[in-house]
Amino acid sequence: MDKEFIIRFGIASKGFVYILLGGLTVMAAAGMGGEKSDSNSALGFLAGGLVGQLLLAATAAGIIAYVFWRFYQTFVDPEDKGTGLKGLGTRVGYFSSGVIYAFLAISAIEILTGSGSGSGGGSESMLAKVMSQRHGQLLVGAIACIYLGKAIYQIYRAYSGNYKKKVKEQQLDEKTQKLLVVSGIAGYTARGIVVGIIAFLTFRAALTADSDNGGSTKEAFDFLQFEFGTLVLGIIALGLVLYGIYMLIKARHRVVDV
Numbered sequence: 001m002d003k004e005f006i007i008r009f010g011i012a013s014k015g016f017v018y019i020l021l022g023g024l025t026v027m028a029a030a031g032m033g034g035e036k037s038d039s040n041s042a043l044g045f046l047a048g049g050l051v052g053q054l055l056l057a058a059t060a061a062g063i064i065a066y067v068f069w070r071f072y073q074t075f076v077d078p079e080d081k082g083t084g085l086k087g088l089g090t091r092v093g094y095f096s097s098g099v100i101y102a103f104l105a106i107s108a109i110e111i112l113t114g115s116g117s118g119s120g121g122g123s124e125s126m127l128a129k130v131m132s133q134r135h136g137q138l139l140v141g142a143i144a145c146i147y148l149g150k151a152i153y154q155i156y157r158a159y160s161g162n163y164k165k166k167v168k169e170q171q172l173d174e175k176t177q178k179l180l181v182v183s184g185i186a187g188y189t190a191r192g193i194v195v196g197i198i199a200f201l202t203f204r205a206a207l208t209a210d211s212d213n214g215g216s217t218k219e220a221f222d223f224l225q226f227e228f229g230t231l232v233l234g235i236i237a238l239g240l241v242l243y244g245i246y247m248l249i250k251a252r253h254r255v256v257d258v
Contacts, residue, residue: 007069008251013062014101015247017042018187022240025221029234036225036233038217040107047111060108063101070098078257127202127211140214141206147199154192158185163246168253176249183246190239194220 021042027034035041046056073079073094081087130139157163163184172180197220205214215223225233 003072004256006065007072007256008254009062010064010066010069011254012248012251013059014066015244015251016059016062017104018240018244018247020045020244021217022190022237022242022244025237026234026241029225029230029237036218036221039104040111041218043104043108044111053112056108056112060105060112063105063108067098067102067105070094070101074098127205127214131205131209131211137206137209140202140211144199144202144206147195147202151192151196151199154188154195158188158192163188166255167250168255171253172249180246180249183242183249186239187243187246190236191243193224193236194240197223 017039021037021039024034024037024042024045028036035045037045043056043059046052046059071094073081074091077087077091081090127140127143130136130143133139164180167180194217198215198217201213201215201219201223205211221233221237224236
């Protein structure tokens with residue numbers, strides 16, 4: 001199968017997951033059903049019925065394709081990031097992204113085969129395991145710092161215009177260019193806010209030595225709703241839907257180096 005197709009399919013699948021995750025949360029905030037979701041529980045939403053199973057299978061395949069791309073970027077280095085400090089940092093980021101989505105792919109397969117519920121809890125379980133290790137609080141604090149760095153980078157991408165770097169804008173019509181800008185800025189801002197809250201929750205878990213004080217995307221949504229209200233939750237969730245749309249545009253128009 002063509003590498004470029006695999007890469008574009010993977011990026012599009014990531015976009016679909018964000019549209020599903022954000023859409024379910026927007027519906028919950030608006031009182032229209034749905035639920036505050038993380039990626040696992042969003043995939044679990046698809047599990048009912050034949051159509052849902054087929055869609056889940058396609059999404060699982062797409063996530064696996066995305067993992068392939070991230071590991072390909074890490075080890076083959078098709079974009080020539082190099083072995084300098086900055087290049088290695090970027091490639092480590094690609095690798096960590098690949099690992100995270102590999103766990104999501106495993107979760108999707110488990111839901112598909114009936115061996116997993118898709119109810120989430122992976123982040124809390126991970127923190128509990130880390131916390132039980134020697135110097136567990138320090139390790140969890142280090143994880144929180146990583147989340148914080150990622151959150152800052154998301155905001156940087158939103159307002160530096162960096163999100164447009166790899167997209168072939170000259171091939172976009174005016175309407176799509178406007179959608180790219182709106183979805184890129186809103187999407188990366190929403191991601192930055194959510195990841196920033198996850199960083200805060202993880203710091204809290206480290207300081208209290210209690211993994212239950214940490215959390216994933218769903219817990220970040222709970223925090224947003226409790227501290228700032230349902231309207232703010234709905235706006236941030238809509239931002240994640242826009243991020244998913246941005247990823248779909250990127251899947252179609254990204255410059256792909258294979």
